Amino acid sequence: MKWLALGLASALAISACASTRTAETLEPPIGPTWTVSFVHDGDTIEVTRDTDTREVRLWGVNAPETGECMHLEAKRHLERAALGAEVRLRSYGDDQFGRLLAQVWLASSETDVSRELVRLGLAIEIGR
Numbered sequence: 001m002k003w004l005a006l007g008l009a010s011a012l013a014i015s016a017c018a019s020t021r022t023a024e025t026l027e028p029p030i031g032p033t034w035t036v037s038f039v040h041d042g043d044t045i046e047v048t049r050d051t052d053t054r055e056v057r058l059w060g061v062n063a064p065e066t067g068e069c070m071h072l073e074a075k076r077h078l079e080r081a082a083l084g085a086e087v088r089l090r091s092y093g094d095d096q097f098g099r100l101l102a103q104v105w106l107a108s109s110e111t112d113v114s115r116e117l118v119r120l121g122l123a124i125e126i127g128r
Contacts, residue, residue, distance in 0.1 A: 028105035028112070033086040041066065042074025042123060043114075044099065045082060047089070057099040059092050061114040063123040074122040082106065082113060 034047035034054075042063025045056050063074040086107040095101050104113040117123035 028088050028107075028110050029090045031088060033088055033107045036082040036085050036087055039075060039079045039083055042071065042078055042117065045078065045104070047087060055099045056089065056102050056104065057095050057097075058114045058117070058123075059090075059101045059103045060125060060127060061117055061123040062126045063117060070122060074117065077117070077120065077122055078113070081111075081116070087113070 032049060034049045036045050037048045037053070038046035040046065040055070043058045043061055045058070047054055047056055063078075064071040082104070088105045088107050089100070089102040090105075092101040092103070105111060106113065114123070118125050
């Protein structure tokens with residue numbers, strides 16, 4: 001019963017804080033994989049490959065910022081799903097802060113990370 005109440009409370013909080021629009025589906029790119037070495041928040045990660053490290057802003061989604069409703073839930077989900085994982089990137093250039101804008105897929109399952117965050121109500125789709 002406790003878990004049911006917790007689940008219901010989470011579902012209500014998510015629906016109150018985020019849209020559940022579905023992100024566009026694209027096939028994952030073929031190419032090198034990167035390792036997720038750090039999760040900044042629910043829509044920004046750091047990836048490494050050999051000696052190259054890049055800060056990546058997930059393209060097409062926006063997750064809650066620090067202090068906003070569901071911020072920690074979005075960050076923790078991204079940490080559980082991607083931290084230490086091999087990923088593939090489809091780049092859309094750099095943003096105004098010098099971060100790489102990219103669509104990110106988990107290499108092991110071909111899961112689109114942005115699409116999954118939107119599906120779970122932890123981010124909203126933007127600019128697609």
